Amino acid sequence: MAEDEEVTLTTEQTEKLLQFQDLTGIEDMERCRNILDQHDWNIETAVQDTLNVSEGKPTVYDRTTQASQPPVRTPEVNTNPRDQRIFTVARPTSSWFQWSYMMVFFPFRFFYTTVFDIVRWTLRLIWPDPRRIVTDPRGDVLSFITSYEERYGAAHPEFYRGSYSEALSDAKRDLKFLLVYLHGNDHQDTDQFCRDTLGNADVIEFINASLIFWAASVNSPEGYRVSLALRENTYPFLALIVLRDNKMTVVLRIEGAVSGESLIERVQRTMSETEGYLVAMRMGRQERNLNNTLRQEQDEAYRESLRQDQEKAKKKKEEEEEKNKQEQAEREQEEEKQNQIEERANRRIEKAALLPDEPDASNTDAVKILFKLPNGRRLERSFLKTCSLEVLYDYVYVQDEVPDEFQLQTNYPRRVLQCLPTEENETVPSIGDAGLSSREMLYVQDISD
Template identity: 30%
Template sequence: MVQEASIDSADDSAANSTLTASQRTALATFRAVTSIASDADALPHLTATNWNLERAVDHFLEPAASSPSTPNDNGAPAPPPPTTTAVANPNPRPFPRWLLALTSPLRFVWSLFSGLTSALIRLFGTGPNRAIEAAPGATPSARFASFFDARYGTSHPPFYLGPYFSALAAAQSNLQFLLVYVHSESHRLTPRFSREVLCAPSLVTAAEPMVFWAASVSQRDGAAVQRALRAPALPFLAIVAPPSSRVSPDADLALANYGTVLAVRAGFPALNGGGDGAAAWVDRVLARHGGILVAARQQRDERESARLLREQQDMEYAAALEEDREKERKAQEEQDRVEGERERLRGLEVRRERKREALGEEPEKGPGVASVVMRLPDGSRVGRRFEKANAMEVVFDWAEVNRVDIEKASLVTTYPRRSLRYPEDADMTVEQAGLFPSAMLLLEERSDE
């Protein structure tokens, strides 16, 4: 980069060494207006127009000066323009001194008038740039839209009221092309182009499938887009395909991908056919490049179908997994229940055996002995004698030895009817329970009431 800058500087010095003071002034003004990088690039335009500054600017903006890589109206790359070489005369004929002296007052007055006019425009805001910035709107795009509507009417494709990269991101998200318009209020073709082309109903209809974004070259976005899309002349209309990678609305203007220019209409040829010509141009470009959007929609539909299929498969898998877990849980619960019941029964058998041994020998009949008969659930009867002073816990143990679950069943006397429960009634005596001298016990399922 340092070497290239040195070469440009050397070329500029060589080009300026043979120029007169007025030519150097014209050269500096021309570079300021056109933003040309070097004197060597600017000189051909000035020499081709015999150093007429206004004609040189028009020569620079003519469509023939467009880049060879810029697409033409039909969307195909334009053929390169014929190469012409214009070199400054190394020994230009100086103006006669008497003529310079004679025109000096006129040139001074003209320079003074131009400077004052420019200063007044900048001071009081009477120029088009100030008019755009003074228009209502929260963003530069909104202010330009308000300015354009006030000056040319509202019968045009609807403006996207946001930065360029937001419009590009919207076009990418909606799988649309972006229609770009770069405006210059000071250009002589702008009023005619705005009214006859942009506000034509046929173009409004043709532009419906696209996102429409516009800005002035006096605005930062507009100037950046003019440079990035290499607008060969003004007014400038282009159809842009968004890049395949995701577009960030906050992208850096100097580094971001502005998209692919499919076709342009610029300068005086942009007026050919008016709105109908522009609409036909849009239709041709969409017909030629619409396959890009069709392929993109197909890819998006395929991705969406694949996503939905994955989601459905994931849901089905999750449901099947949950069902299997529920089955496993229930099976484990049943297994635990059965195992617990087995453990309980084994423990019950051990306890019954111990209680059978603890009962000891049945007492003989006597005055202090009670005779108790118990009817079992299968209809059979068992009987035993107990000391009337024995605690009812002994009777409950005897019932449990005979396979009565005393935790779930009550012992009920027939007359008078009385329900005896374990362990609530385990401490009372046989006599207190009403089983002396004899009693019939029935089994009744316990309730929690």
């Protein structure tokens, strides 16, 4: 009876039946046919559902939703490798029709697939896909957003207006979830998904509040590049990416049409499962930031202390230099003063040796002069009227307790005697020419100040 039912299959259904058996390794032909019947002979859905069931995963047989696929490794985000699937070796079938069909069509199938692969490979060499050359990733994204709004309106989640790499960087920096949407323009479910799911008010509110939403068309170079990285199987395609183990990792894949409620529920569930990693990373980042802040404050305090120490050392050095300068100046002044004292002492000795002898008091040309010093001391001596006033000056100069600089002044009338030559008058008058009488008192006036 089973053979009668198998004979009634069309050629397309028989081809799908054998292909399904090859992919799943199920030896029971009747079971394979029942599975295909349950999935409306959609071989992709049937194979994926069968493999998920064999691996203990939830079934994907849902008219409105498609199950997430295990993430794959991409050049830009870290994904878990696909689970290794172990197939049982198919034993010989019990139907002679199956064997006959396989034997007859196997050469044609082999030839067709081989020739098709060779032709496709050759065409790719001759006419490379222009989408592989990405020249303006941000422009591709902005162009998609413009075309999307022209076709579906402005009711959609807030698109990230940057390249895929920039979205990954921002999500990694801010420790946020990144939801990637790849738009298949020609897919039959795309329009309904954009209008009913992405246009859903709850979906818009949820995505805008919780996620970074990046989207692009796979027909653009930027979208095609991301498509090659994420390796989607069908459209619409969504991938939830987050930082995990220090790598941007795909934690959820949604392929095919999905309702707004299901989308929110699945994303929220995945976010709840992954939130622990983000909390740990946020705490680690806060701790590192705190340590960095403390280290910066310590470094700043050290630099400030070092600066103050340097200023103190500089100030101390300047004070020492200033002190040394003052001491040096004082030493120089002292040396100069000492030199002046020695020089004056030498001059006093020379002038004392040149003073004329005191004349006898009975000499009619003798003038007796009383000198009164600033300290009150009195000096008295006789001089000849023919002696120069410079002799009077030198006599006072060689005495002790005499100011360094002084001048001689008469008592009455008060006048200063020109005892030293000047530029105006190089000739010094004599005692007699100065009008001094036989007995005079002269005041020694200190002018050293």
